[in-house]
Amino acid sequence: MMAKKFALTVHQNTQEDGDSLMALIQRCTLSLIFILFFGIICFASNSEIRIADPSGDWGFPTPYRHYPRGPGYIRMSMIFDTLIWKDTTGVIPALAESWSYEPETLSYLFTLRQGVKWHDGRPFTPADVVFTFQYIKEHAYNFVRLDSVASCEIEGEYQVRVKLREPYAPFLAYMATMPILPKHVWNKVSDPKKYVQPDSFIGTGPYTFVDFHKVKGTYLFEAFADYYQGRPKIDRLIYIKADDPLLALLTGKADLAQIEPNMVKILEKKGMTILRNQRGWNKKLMINHTKEPFSNKEFRHALAHAINRQEIIDKAHQGHGTVASDGLLSPDHEFYNPKTPSYEYNPAKARKILTSLGYTHGKDGFFTKDGKPLRVRLLASTVTTTDRDGEIIRHQLEQVGIAVDLQMQEKTAADTQIKAWDFDLAVSGHGGLLGDAVILNRMISPDTGSVNSARYAGSTKLLRLLKEQLHTTGKEKRRLILAEIQKIYAEELPALSLYYPESTAAYNPKKGISWYFTPGGIGTGIPICQNKAALLR
Amino acid sequence: MMLSSRRFTKKRISLLFAYSLSALLMIWLSYLLPSLLPGDFVTAMYSTSEDVTLTAAQESELRAYYSQDTGFAKYLIKLIRLDWGNSYAFLTPVSELFFDALPWTLLLLVSANILAALTGFIAGVEAAFRRNSRFERSLVSCGTIMEGLPEICTGVILLAVFSLYLGWFPAAGAETAYAELSFQEWLLDVGHHLTLPLASLVIAYFPGNFLLTRTSMIMVISQPYIKTAQAKGLSGLRIRYAHAARNALLPLVTRFGLRLAFTVTGAFVVERIHAYPGLGTLLFNAIRLRDLPVIQAIVLISSIMVLAMIMLLELVYASLDPRVQDAYQR
Numbered sequence: 001m002m003a004k005k006f007a008l009t010v011h012q013n014t015q016e017d018g019d020s021l022m023a024l025i026q027r028c029t030l031s032l033i034f035i036l037f038f039g040i041i042c043f044a045s046n047s048e049i050r051i052a053d054p055s056g057d058w059g060f061p062t063p064y065r066h067y068p069r070g071p072g073y074i075r076m077s078m079i080f081d082t083l084i085w086k087d088t089t090g091v092i093p094a095l096a097e098s099w100s101y102e103p104e105t106l107s108y109l110f111t112l113r114q115g116v117k118w119h120d121g122r123p124f125t126p127a128d129v130v131f132t133f134q135y136i137k138e139h140a141y142n143f144v145r146l147d148s149v150a151s152c153e154i155e156g157e158y159q160v161r162v163k164l165r166e167p168y169a170p171f172l173a174y175m176a177t178m179p180i181l182p183k184h185v186w187n188k189v190s191d192p193k194k195y196v197q198p199d200s201f202i203g204t205g206p207y208t209f210v211d212f213h214k215v216k217g218t219y220l221f222e223a224f225a226d227y228y229q230g231r232p233k234i235d236r237l238i239y240i241k242a243d244d245p246l247l248a249l250l251t252g253k254a255d256l257a258q259i260e261p262n263m264v265k266i267l268e269k270k271g272m273t274i275l276r277n278q279r280g281w282n283k284k285l286m287i288n289h290t291k292e293p294f295s296n297k298e299f300r301h302a303l304a305h306a307i308n309r310q311e312i313i314d315k316a317h318q319g320h321g322t323v324a325s326d327g328l329l330s331p332d333h334e335f336y337n338p339k340t341p342s343y344e345y346n347p348a349k350a351r352k353i354l355t356s357l358g359y360t361h362g363k364d365g366f367f368t369k370d371g372k373p374l375r376v377r378l379l380a381s382t383v384t385t386t387d388r389d390g391e392i393i394r395h396q397l398e399q400v401g402i403a404v405d406l407q408m409q410e411k412t413a414a415d416t417q418i419k420a421w422d423f424d425l426a427v428s429g430h431g432g433l434l435g436d437a438v439i440l441n442r443m444i445s446p447d448t449g450s451v452n453s454a455r456y457a458g459s460t461k462l463l464r465l466l467k468e469q470l471h472t473t474g475k476e477k478r479r480l481i482l483a484e485i486q487k488i489y490a491e492e493l494p495a496l497s498l499y500y501p502e503s504t505a506a507y508n509p510k511k512g513i514s515w516y517f518t519p520g521g522i523g524t525g526i527p528i529c530q531n532k533a534a535l536l537r
Numbered sequence: 538m539m540l541s542s543r544r545f546t547k548k549r550i551s552l553l554f555a556y557s558l559s560a561l562l563m564i565w566l567s568y569l570l571p572s573l574l575p576g577d578f579v580t581a582m583y584s585t586s587e588d589v590t591l592t593a594a595q596e597s598e599l600r601a602y603y604s605q606d607t608g609f610a611k612y613l614i615k616l617i618r619l620d621w622g623n624s625y626a627f628l629t630p631v632s633e634l635f636f637d638a639l640p641w642t643l644l645l646l647v648s649a650n651i652l653a654a655l656t657g658f659i660a661g662v663e664a665a666f667r668r669n670s671r672f673e674r675s676l677v678s679c680g681t682i683m684e685g686l687p688e689i690c691t692g693v694i695l696l697a698v699f700s701l702y703l704g705w706f707p708a709a710g711a712e713t714a715y716a717e718l719s720f721q722e723w724l725l726d727v728g729h730h731l732t733l734p735l736a737s738l739v740i741a742y743f744p745g746n747f748l749l750t751r752t753s754m755i756m757v758i759s760q761p762y763i764k765t766a767q768a769k770g771l772s773g774l775r776i777r778y779a780h781a782a783r784n785a786l787l788p789l790v791t792r793f794g795l796r797l798a799f800t801v802t803g804a805f806v807v808e809r810i811h812a813y814p815g816l817g818t819l820l821f822n823a824i825r826l827r828d829l830p831v832i833q834a835i836v837l838i839s840s841i842m843v844l845a846m847i848m849l850l851e852l853v854y855a856s857l858d859p860r861v862q863d864a865y866q867r
Contacts, residue, residue, distance in 0.1 A: 050714075056812070057822060059626065067626075068582060068589035142589035193602065194628055211715070214627055215638045216814040218714040240714045243812050247701055247708035412827060415584045416576035432587035439587065448590040449583070526588065 048236035049511055051530060052254035056217015056241025061209060062200045063141050063179045064192040070431075070526035073143060073177075077522070078221050078237060078532055079119075080179030080203035083110055083129070084172065086518050087533040091172065095124065095180055095204060096160075103473075106150075107163040108171065114158055116228045118182050119202045119209075126154045131183035133162065139192050143523065144178045145170075167473045170524070173436035177523035180204065206232040206532055217241035232535045233512060249506055256507040256515060256530070260385070261320035264504060272506040277517040278332035279500035280434035280527045282324045283312075283389065286418055286426040289456060289494050293374075294424065297458075298353055300493045303425075304343035305350035306400040307393060313499050316388040324497035327486025328440060330433035334520075337483035341490045350400045359401075367401045375403040379426035381414035389498070390427050418451040428452050433500075435525015437482055441466045444489060456494035505529045556848055560841060567837035568612050571829050578603050578625045581827045616837075622830035624823075631834045634819060641711050642808070642815030645731065646800045649738035654793045656739070657746025661789075662782050664747070665754030666773075677751070680744035692737040692810040699733060706733045709812035734811040738804065742796065749792060753785035760784075787857055791850060798846035801839035 058072035059065050061079055066072030083096040096110040116124035133152035136144060148168035155161045164171065182202050189195045201209035206229070207221035219239035223232045242248035245257035249267060259267065264274050285307070293299045304326070313321040325331055327340035359367040359374055367374040376397070380390025394404040409417075418426045430452035432439040442448055444466060446457040457463065465485050472478040507515045507529075517529045579599045583591055591599070603625045615622065621631040664673040700708040707713070712727050757763065758781060766776045796803060801816045808817035816835060823831035 046717075057626075065628075068586045070588060073588065140595065142591070142595075196628070213637075213714075213814075214629070214634055215819055216710065216714065218710075220715045236715070238715050240710065241812050242709040243810070244696075244708060247696070251700060251704055251708055253707060253709065253713075411585075412576035412581040412825070413574075416580050419580060419584055428585070430585065430587040442587070442590040447592055449593060449596045450586065450590040451580075451584045452587060453590060524588065 046235040047233070047512070048238055049234045049256065049513060049535075050238045050240055050254045052240050052242035052245055052248040052257040054241070054243050054245070056239075057214060058217075060196055060200075060212055061219065062196070063181065064139070065196060065200075068142055070522075070528050073523060073526055074528050074530050075219055075239060076179065077205065078207040079201055079205045079209050080181070081205045082176055082178055082180065083112075084176045085533060086176050086520065086522060087531060088516055088519060090519070091176060092533070095129070096175075099175075101473075103167075105163065106165070106167065107161050108175075109155065110160045110162070112158045112160060113228055116204050117226045118184075118204055119224060120182075120199070121226075122182070122184060124180075124182075124204050126158060126160050128183045129160045129180055130154055131187065132178065132181045135181060135186055135192075136178065141178070144174045146174070167471050169470055169473050169478055170436045170438040173438070173524050204228070206535060207237055227536075230537050232532075233537055234535055237535070245506075249508070252508075255511050256505065258503075258505045258528075261502040261504050262318055263506070267506045271509070273509045273514075275505045275507070275515060275517055275529050277503040277505075277527050277529070278434055278519070279322060279330045279503075280332070280521060280525065281429065281431035281503060282328075282330075282433060282500055283427065283429040283498040284324075284452065285393070285496040285498055286423070286428050286451070286454070287493075287495055288421055288424050288426075289454075289458065290421050291424075293357070293369075296357065297492060298357055300496070301343060302350045302353035302357075302400075303397075303402075304493060304496050305346045305353070306402065307396050307496070307498070308345040309498050310345070311396070312389055312392050315392055317499075317501060320502040321499045324499050325486070326490035326493065326497060328433065328443060328489055328497055329437065329482070329486055330500065333434055333437070335437050335479050335482040337486040339483070340486045343493075347400045354401065361401060365401060366398075366403045373403055374401070375405060376424040377405045377407060379407050379409060379414050379417060379423045381409050381411045381427070393425075393427070415451045419449065431527050432521070432525040434519075434527060435521045435523070437469060437478070439525060440482070440485055440489075441470065444494070454494035456492065458494065459488055459492050462488045462492065503527060552851075556844065560844055563840040563844065564613065564616065564837060565609060567833055567840055568609055571832035571836060574824070574827060574832075576827055578827045578829070581825065582626075612833075621834045624831050625828045626823075626826050626831075631830050634831060635816070635834055635838070638814060638816045638819040641813060642800055642804055642817065644727075645734055645738065645808070645813060645815060646797070646804050648731070649735050649742060649804075650793060650796050652735070653739045653742030654746050654789065657743050658750050658782070658786075658789055660743075661747045661750025662754055662777050662785070665751045665758060665785075666777055668755065668758075673751075676747070680747045683740060684744035684748065686740070688737055688741045688806045689810065691740045692734070692807055695733050695737055696810065706730075708733075711814050734804075734807045734813050737807050737810070741807075746789060746792065749788050750782075750785060753788050754781060757781045757784045783857075787854065790853060790857065794846045794850045794853070795843075798843040799839070800842065801835055 053071060055071070058069065058075055059067040061075040063076060063080060066076045081094050083094060084099065085092050085094040095113055095116060097113050099108055099110045101108050110129070112126055112129065118124055130152050133146065133149060137146050137149070148164050148166060148171065150163040150165045152160060152162045185199045185202055186192065206224055206227045208224045210220040210222050212219050218241060221237040223235045225231050240254060242254060242257070245254070245259050246263045246266065248254035249257055249272060250270060268274055287294050287300055287303065289295050289300065309323045313319060313323070325336065325340055326342050327337055329336050354367055359369045362368045362373065378390060378394055390406055390408060394406045397404050414426065417423050418428065428451060430443065442450065443453045444456055444462065445453065446455045448455065462485065465481055465488070469478055469481045469485060472481055505515070513534055515529045515534050516531065517527065518531050521527050522531055577600070579596060583589060583599070621635070623629060624631050624634055627634070660676060664676050667673045696708055699706045707730050711730050712723065716726065718726060763776065763781055766780045801820065804813070804815055805817035805820070807813065808815045809821060812818070819831065820835045823835065
């Protein structure tokens with residue numbers, strides 16, 4: 001249309017020579033309108049960020065339907081806000097403006113923000129918070145444990161008081177994780193696991209839900225104009241599935257992705273900003289301490305001395321990683337105990353321990369005891385990416401004189417056996433080592449079902465201390481207990497933390513967002529750099 | 538005449554019976570085999586999460602929640618009512634997921650098969666008529682080498698060259714996610730995304746088709762009736778395609794049909810490499826999560842498709858080659 005008009009003007013211009021000035025003005029005006037028109041189009045065009053990951057599908061982004069992993073939680077967190085949140089500065093207000101703890105009454109008083117709207121336009125009220133506590137107590141939301149909460153009541157006009165049964169150290173970490181649900185939606189839902197309706201995506205978060213494609217593994221979120229912290233900077237937030245993050249970033253299909261450390265150089269050259277996280281994820285050797293000979297602490301020590309962890313990092317990961325602490329908690333954690341005992345690589349010492357346990361060197365170089373060869377079954381699977389950790393460990397153990405039967409398996413097949421204690425040694429791994437120290441309970445305690453948990457009941461003192469640390473709110477007191485826990489764990493060595501792989505992400509800085517890894521992780525310790533606070537003005 | 542036609546129907550009926558029996562067997566296998574996978578949905582979903590660690594009680598509660606297995610008889614009845622059950626991961630009907638993925642796989646596989654069959658056929662016919670020429674020899678050696686290249690290899694090479702270095706084609710997906718495009722732009726976008734996976738498949742399928750056509754053509758060419766046709770002074774094109782090639786078509790059609798029947802598994806590798814949202818990807822994810830109802834449905838449909846395709850081929854043979862019809866009536 002515009003172009004036609006323009007051509008018409010030009011035509012007129014050549015015909016009427018006398019009125020050339022007039023025509024020129026007309027032409028200029030038209031061009032100006034033309035430029036303005038397209039300028040507005042460009043300006044108004046949606047700003048968007050595309051985030052890639054290899055799996056794509058992490059479930060519906062609602063509290064009860066996202067998959068029980070970090071990426072699922074992160075997608076949900078764009079829609080649902082919590083009472084408090086975390087950024088680079090530590091804990092920050094979210095739906096709660098301020099909060100305080102009263103030790104005499106064992107209660108937290110949250111002062112809520114006013115004028116907050118749900119995505120459907122309804123006002124957010126203290127009743128929603130009280131309802132969320134009740135609802136999650138009734139229908140467990142597995143990212144949050146509310147066992148220690150005795151009650152939650154409205155107090156004053158915009159305040160909520162949460163009473164605890166006993167002092168509970170991880171409480172605030174859980175509050176920075178727990179999504180607040182709209183009462184007017186969920187009070188009619190009796191089976192939240194089955195409930196997926198348009199209104200189940202109503203939250204107070206910076207983004208509203210538009211689409212999730214189950215097979216393509218893509219998500220679309222749009223900025224919530226009435227967000228109480230102001231409309232977020234980016235209009236459309238898109239999650240895509242891409243098997244190769246390097247390709248996705250280089251071809252401009254993605255603006256942010258978790259990458260392998262060896263991709264850093266190429267991406268830096270292309271102008272990408274690289275993020276490196278603290279050490280919060282460990283590759284771990286699970287040891288079946290429920291059976292002989294692994295039930296013997298000395299034997300486990302021998303294993304630790306026999307494994308050269310630096311060699312695994314160098315040979316299988318091109319040097320990208322650091323040897324792990326034997327106390328499970330990351331050296332970057334505020335409660336890390338630098339005096340945790342450690343087991344240096346020392347094959348001679350390993351052999352010595354084995355000899356003292358009654359093993360003798362056979363003719364073939366392998367140990368035997370009572371005429372039986374020392375032979376262990378090592379399970380390995382793809383924990384995050386395919387690697388050669390299992391092969392290297394086998395080689396190292398065989399160097400010492402322990403015959404190894406290495407079995408590479410598909411992940412769930414391996415996990416099923418680890419869970420059923422149907423293994424000798426198994427390569428596994430988990431994160432969470434930067435978040436609240438409650439992770440130690442989850443990864444040591446004998447009553448969890450995680451295959452990454454040592455599930456160790458061999459030390460009553462350790463179990464007692466684990467319980468105690470949860471109920472110790474004084475920071476220094478808790479530090480002392482945690483130091484002792486790390487020490488005992490390292491001495492008992494129910495599982496062997498091998499190394500912390502480098503965790504890196506890359507993003508396109510031209511999009512105007514400065515992403516960051518949240519210190520201590522998002523929520524209870526999710527080591528993903530997609531903090532929604534980075535998207536706010 | 539009367540007698541032979543009755544015999545003919547009898548043969549057809551017994552054939553139909555055999556096919557239904559094998560269909561039933563396949564339904565049973567597709568029901569049984571996925572459940573033999575080690576591990577289950579709850580283990581795959583929860584066991585390695587550090588954010589969520591379940592207690593034994595929570596775990597058994599979840600296991601009860603996600604168990605839909607009520608025995609083969611009920612499964613069969615549900616199937617007859619076209620109810621494929623619900624996916625564990627999404628708790629939505631499996632059919633919904635299946636039909637979300639199917640169009641993409643069909644687009645990829647059908648176009649790859651047609652392209653590879655056409656090019657392979659024409660190249661095969663032309664090569665056979667130019668036997669011992671440089672053209673034929675180089676094509677045969679190229680084809681033999683290409684036949685040895687697995688899809689995963691060509692797929693990765695194509696990705697590295699055309700996506701990473703040249704940047705001509707996108708690396709993953711079937712379309713730009715949530716791009717606000719007009720219909721024409723969208724078609725272009727889909728074509729753009731389709732190119733690399735399609736090329737990997739065509740490269741994988743072409744040599745087989747080519748070599749097969751060439752070999753059967755060479756046998757046909759030496760037949761006396763081709764000489765007769767030549768003596769009659771018919772045009773080269775007519776002799777090649779109307780007289781000779783028709784008789785060399787049978788093995789190619791078989792191959793084409795069977796390839797189509799393996800639609801689901803056929804594109805598995807290529808779909809994985811290019812993150813193409815088809816049935817292969819759906820099956821892969823379902824196996825990873827031990828989403829049994831989804832695995833069962835896909836295994837069932839693909840095995841039934843193989844069966845149906847074999848049946849269809851048998852019918853097509855008869856019209857392609859009168860000798861097959863004779864075999865029935867004898």
